[in-house]
Amino acid sequence: LDQPGLDNAAGEEFLREVLQVLLEEGVRKGTDVTQKVCDWKEPQELRDLLDLELRDEGEGPERLLQRCRDVLRFSVRTGERPVQTIPEGIFGVSGGFGVPGQVWGDPWPPRYTYEVAPVLVLLEQQVLAKLRQLVGWSSGDGIFAPGGSMSNMLAMNVARFRRFPESRSRGSWDLPRLALFASQESHYSILKGAAFLGIGTDNVHLVPTDERGKMIPEELEKEIQRVKAEVGGLHPPGGTTVLGAFDPLVPIAEICARHGLWLHVDAAWGGSALLAPKLRHLLDGIHRWDPPTPEGCDPPRGFGDPPFPRGPPDPPFGLLQRCHGVGAPYLFQKDKFYPPGLDPGDKSPQCGRPPSGLKLWLLWKALGSLGLGSRVERAFAATRYLLEQVKSREGFRLVVEPEFLNICFWFIPPSLRGQEETPEFWDKLGKVAPVLKERMIRGGSLMLGYQPQGSRVNFFRGVVTSPAVTCQDLRFLLDHIQELGQDL
Amino acid sequence: LDQPGLDNAAGEEFLREVLQVLLEEGVRKGTDVTQKVCDWKEPQELRDLLDLELRDEGEGPERLLQRCRDVLRFSVRTGERPVQTIPEGIFGVSGGFGVPGQVWGDPWPPRYTYEVAPVLVLLEQQVLAKLRQLVGWSSGDGIFAPGGSMSNMLAMNVARFRRFPESRSRGSWDLPRLALFASQESHYSILKGAAFLGIGTDNVHLVPTDERGKMIPEELEKEIQRVKAEVGGLHPPGGTTVLGAFDPLVPIAEICARHGLWLHVDAAWGGSALLAPKLRHLLDGIHRWDPPTPEGCDPPRGFGDPPFPRGPPDPPFGLLQRCHGVGAPYLFQKDKFYPPGLDPGDKSPQCGRPPSGLKLWLLWKALGSLGLGSRVERAFAATRYLLEQVKSREGFRLVVEPEFLNICFWFIPPSLRGQEETPEFWDKLGKVAPVLKERMIRGGSLMLGYQPQGSRVNFFRGVVTSPAVTCQDLRFLLDHIQELGQDL
Known part of the structure; x- marks a missing residue:
């Protein structure tokens, strides 16, 4: 007990390198549209790749850094990838401003009292x-x-x-x-x-x-x-x-x-x-x-x-x-x-x-009420653009007129177009979204949610909130679905 | 909508600087025993210093960086400060290894499904x-x-x-x-x-x-x-x-x-x-x-x-x-x-x-089961050392023999030593801990919890878990209480 049981300098050096990995693998690759949105592995394969087991002996800093890289590499990248991550994109890291509150979220005492927080x-x-x-x-x-x-x-x-x-x-x-x-x-x-x-x-x-x-x-x-x-x-x-x-x-x-x-x-x-x-x-x-x-x-x-x-x-x-x-x-x-x-x-x-208020406070300071409002309005405009596209393209059908930022639609594959809309038609249509979703994930190209609702069969739900989204991204979204579903 | 509404490069640069502030102000100063454990301000003064108000207009990166510095500066530093932060020290940042899991905790999608996490x-x-x-x-x-x-x-x-x-x-x-x-x-x-x-x-x-x-x-x-x-x-x-x-x-x-x-x-x-x-x-x-x-x-x-x-x-x-x-x-x-x-x-x-398992997994990988066990045993040894000190020093009295890592004791100030232990004695003793705690916080020297329990009047509760604690730190803890309570 005469000496500290920790090496602060080494700890700091390690942390510095970890943050570097976070910047490179997490933030930069997370915002690079040429990167896959996910690198799908079957669960057992992923277990092996990650070497999950917890052992008696600890590991050195280099091995740990590699683990940090692996964790990021095989996680879904919901960074500033415009539409690839809809609706998971609602959780995207955004322009750095929300991040400090998150990065800093934890290393502090909990907020039960004024004296500690x-x-x-x-x-x-x-x-x-x-x-x-x-x-x-x-x-x-x-x-x-x-x-x-x-x-x-x-x-x-x-x-x-x-x-x-x-x-x-x-x-x-x-x-x-x-x-x-x-x-x-x-x-x-x-x-x-x-x-x-x-x-x-x-x-x-x-x-x-x-x-x-x-x-x-x-x-x-x-x-x-x-x-x-x-x-x-x-x-x-x-x-x-x-x-x-x-x-x-x-x-x-x-x-x-x-x-x-x-x-x-x-x-x-x-x-x-x-x-x-x-x-x-x-x-x-x-x-x-x-x-x-x-x-x-x-x-x-x-x-x-x-x-x-x-x-x-x-x-x-x-x-x-x-x-x-x-x-x-x-x-x-x-x-x-x-x-x-x-x-x-x-x-x-x-x-x-957790210190939740910090995130929102920093973001608000960064953008101001007006900037926050503009983000919401930009997202609404993007939804309107996507709506027009869905309405005007062959093979897409709107589920319901959107009020806000959710846009719900079916993709009707070539084999079902122009068919009479019998129960069999709807039954077949309901099987389309799961197939396309599997293809997206296996290819790492896109993450888009689907679900049934009431008597409606499976439809896609796009949620556009990222301020990085452009018209081009929105067209890509529909182009890509069309491409993936061409043979159905 | 033809251009992204975000500048990714600027966002990344900002994040890089924020992480630097985190390292310097948070981690380094948080582990430096020459720094105050807290910089006490009256609530209204702190409100003014932080310029809390949320306005219509956003602020530039420099101003935001300053805000990040302020947030860290006026927060309680529960880094690797050995005993200054007892028992708040149980939440201390430790040698960097637990931190990546925390730092990385948030920027990811929530873990409801395998496909997103x-x-x-x-x-x-x-x-x-x-x-x-x-x-x-x-x-x-x-x-x-x-x-x-x-x-x-x-x-x-x-x-x-x-x-x-x-x-x-x-x-x-x-x-x-x-x-x-x-x-x-x-x-x-x-x-x-x-x-x-x-x-x-x-x-x-x-x-x-x-x-x-x-x-x-x-x-x-x-x-x-x-x-x-x-x-x-x-x-x-x-x-x-x-x-x-x-x-x-x-x-x-x-x-x-x-x-x-x-x-x-x-x-x-x-x-x-x-x-x-x-x-x-x-x-x-x-x-x-x-x-x-x-x-x-x-x-x-x-x-x-x-x-x-x-x-x-x-x-x-x-x-x-x-x-x-x-x-x-x-x-x-x-x-x-x-x-x-x-x-x-x-x-x-x-x-x-939140991705809680990540923190524990990384820490376990870093230390191994044996390393984790050693930490617990080291903390137990530190508690034993503190126990000896409490027992052997004039003016300190143990509340109860500790079983684990909590050590509860009264500080009996000079004016109460050797007095008959009447209800008045206990009444006066119960007022000692709050006074000392206020002095600690105002001076930024130490954070130590106190509480009454059952029929026992206010006593201090030390919880030694940080692996950075040395015998010297533990002696400082008691020396400092003695010093602060000399005039009571």
Whole structure:
């Protein structure tokens, strides 16, 4: 114990080399369109290539550097590759500005108290205040959570607590049967959350949507009347996952107010529209949620930057603390020399949390509100361009008119064109996307998501958010699908 | 849209400079003991210094670099500063080897499916298998969760589901009253989790512990008899947060088996003892949990490395999927060209998750099992040295004999030495730690946690995990407290 058990100089040198590898293999190759988007290997082959096994003896720096290179090489490159990484591209590294917040995200103490994370605590407060302002709230509370699913769960838990404060101590078994309403197109975390929180998936009522994926207010009214349970909360998406649809918030807010429903908008995807003057109308009614009970708006993901840990539920100040706080005496001492309101950790159902606010704060500083808005509008323009292309090309058919940044379409291969649209036709068409996806991945050329939805068979879902996308890239996207599906 | 909306070269240059700042300000100054551990500012002063406001216009690269420097400068430096950062030092950056996994943690797509994260999926499987092997299980399942609190909640939810599969669909309101047993010294996330999951904090039964913080098996037996509810699960800590105590697992496992309780050990802190031959006995009985129902062991935090997102609950294969899965059709398509068992995302209650396994895998590769074990044993030796010092120095008094890496002690200032230990004496002693802590932080010299516990007044809690700690550092720790408290 007389000497340190670590060599700091060697550690620093190693870190320097690792960062170099990150720049070269990760960032540069990740933004180079001549590189494959992925280098597909069968799982067993990849296991062998990576030499996964964990052994008794450690390895030297050179071997470790090689491992870092391998890890990057065989990972999917969702850098600034314009359209090759749709919709995975929504998670792309963007122009360097979002990256520092990520790169720096971890090597810090968790943010439970001001004393261990003064900067991060203040940054989080600032970003939350800015988001509230964007929504149109003059006050409120909030906390970042690790991801949109967790944010939705926080919202559901706070809604339950607000209505039944005794739920915290006595548990759900002692409450009346609760009911939760969401649209059929809402994110799957609503169901996961209902199961996790002890509400039960049977008690989630999925309200029918129209053809474009928007909740039908009359159906909501009917469903509320039908359900005999104690009414709990409503969870309409502001921007659905697959179709990118926005629920009609004004009539929905009125129904909620009438029935005393807690209203929470899942704006993890569509919230970025608030920054774009031309698109803000999609979230009309967002300021009206105050009267029923103000609640969260998940920070938007449409900036074309790395994923933000999302979700400041935004209830009246103090509710989060009363709902989640237990005041662990080894962290939240009552005899601190600074005001206890500065320690956010106890408001979360977790202990330490990653420094999410930092990413968003740095990006906002870099681009400004105007720059963020321009990104959203550029992405919208790219979607419109792609839409025109889909409409005008033979062999492509639009699933539904896009409202936002999702564009959903079928590729109809030569053998199916001009056929009568019988059940067999649709059955065959539904098998096209999986085949094309396999060809894309094996060739490493493109990553494009597909899924069925309701009675619709598998279709592709393009999500254009990267600011690096050009018209040429969008044409390549369709050209390439055409090329891959020529023999089908 | 004819030109990219981003300048990749400029972005890369910026990133290069940011990484340089990270190396200089973060890593080098973070490991330099001549630097302050924190540069305390009053919250309003810090707000002004950081210029937090988010404006309409963006800023240029130079200004942004300055912001990055400021963020690091005013954050608490928990680098390789040996003892200055106890117990926050358990989160210290360590010799560079844990860092790449962190630095690289974010710029990748979330790990819901093999197609978007092939490397990370396989790494996670490997690390989980290794952890199971360490515990002594030959098979099982698992998933990393963002933090120990979430891991405990996963464990509680899986326990409920195993006993009452209908809880998922019907919710807790339709179940009998559940009961959850944990030690009085268990982590506060047990209470938070009971509230969050709809179990209710009233239904958590905190079993009394002995003087050293270990659960008393006879008291557990009594508490089970007393509680008339349906018996749910037991949650003993393997290494408590404050005292570092290990519950006696062998007798506890027997009681659990007799009553059909699901046993989950929270080994987020103490699990690292499994790697150290001399300390493994602290977790004796860990292999015996198989019969009742095998469940999670949170990956250990005692390596002296950055915090691992913890917690692979380890139930029989398939249970996590049945408990948490909803099979979102846009991610977990049934018609993929590779086996669906490779997509771990649906087993989590969340959607995307950070690539936690990568950190632990790289660190393990760097040090090997033997190297990890040596780190734990070195930390244990340092604790023993500190223990001797506390026992032999005037003005220091041990709270309880340490079992592991936590050492809890009072500093008795000159004015209280030799006094009769009346309630007034203890009252005054309880005010000492907060005063010293304020002096440490304002001076930026040291970060050391304190807390009351049961009937014990505020005491300091030292946690020595950094491999950089030397005897000299440990003597400095006590010297400095003595110096700061000389006038009290």
